[in-house]
Amino acid sequence: KQEVTQIPAALSVPEGENLVLNCSFTDSAIYNLQWFRQDPGKGLTSLLLIQSSQREQTSGRLNASLDKSSGRSTLYIAASQPGDSATYLCAVPNTNAGKSTFGDGTTLTVKP
Amino acid sequence: DTAVSQTPKYLVTQMGNDKSIKCEQNLGHDTMYWYKQDSKKFLKIMFSYNNKELIINETVPNRFSPKSPDKAHLNLHINSLELGDSAVYFCASRRTDSGTGYTFGSGTRLTVV
Numbered sequence: 001k002q003e004v005t006q007i008p009a010a011l012s013v014p015e016g017e018n019l020v021l022n023c024s025f026t027d028s029a030i031y032n033l034q035w036f037r038q039d040p041g042k043g044l045t046s047l048l049l050i051q052s053s054q055r056e057q058t059s060g061r062l063n064a065s066l067d068k069s070s071g072r073s074t075l076y077i078a079a080s081q082p083g084d085s086a087t088y089l090c091a092v093p094n095t096n097a098g099k100s101t102f103g104d105g106t107t108l109t110v111k112p
Numbered sequence: 113d114t115a116v117s118q119t120p121k122y123l124v125t126q127m128g129n130d131k132s133i134k135c136e137q138n139l140g141h142d143t144m145y146w147y148k149q150d151s152k153k154f155l156k157i158m159f160s161y162n163n164k165e166l167i168i169n170e171t172v173p174n175r176f177s178p179k180s181p182d183k184a185h186l187n188l189h190i191n192s193l194e195l196g197d198s199a200v201y202f203c204a205s206r207r208t209d210s211g212t213g214y215t216f217g218s219g220t221r222l223t224v225v
Contacts, residue, residue, distance in 0.1 A: 042219070043202060044202065091213075099157040099168050102154075104153070
């Protein structure tokens with residue numbers, strides 16, 4: 001059974017800092033890995049999707065890496081801004097059409 | 113132009129009532145999901161349909177019944193609502209043959225009083 005862990009559960013940083021969020025998974029036979037952002041009271045917005053054959057994906061100030069052999073993915077946020085404050089979740093599909101296992105999220109607060 | 117739309121956005125109802133939440137996607141995806149997010153913000157899968165066929169049915173009370181009239185719609189009907197059913201319910205979809213990721217709806221906040 002796939003287990004997904006996100007550390008830390010909460011993170012508070014001053015504006016402008018670069019930061020890394022971690023996502024670990026126990027079963028490395030994954031199809032892809034997806035990072036989401038969730039604002040309070042809102043739905044999930046997809047940030048980055050990394051296929052199992054890829055090592056990283058970049059979008060603006062965000063960079064996500066994937067190391068299947070060690071069961072880890074990281075989300076790097078450069079030059080953090082108060083607008084980045086949200087909960088960040090990673091999701092790992094167990095099979096192509098099957099369900100994803102979600103981490104419990106890292107709640108990020110960027111202070112002005 | 114909303115890709116995955118859920119209705120209603122908010123639902124407040126009394127215990128014992130029966131209610132439905134509707135979900136529609138216009139992305140041409142072949143698989144749709146219902147997820148439940150509880151007060152602790154943990155996101156758990158409930159059901160998944162692929163081309164109108166049920167493929168995932170997690171351990172949820174049989175008071176919850178999904179219905180997929182076609183590939184673009186997946187509705188969730190809940191009978192005899194209980195206080196513990198209060199949560200945010202998210203619909204999601206994806207296209208499984210192209211390795212795309214999930215697209216989520218904005219959620220339905222259900223409050224049972």
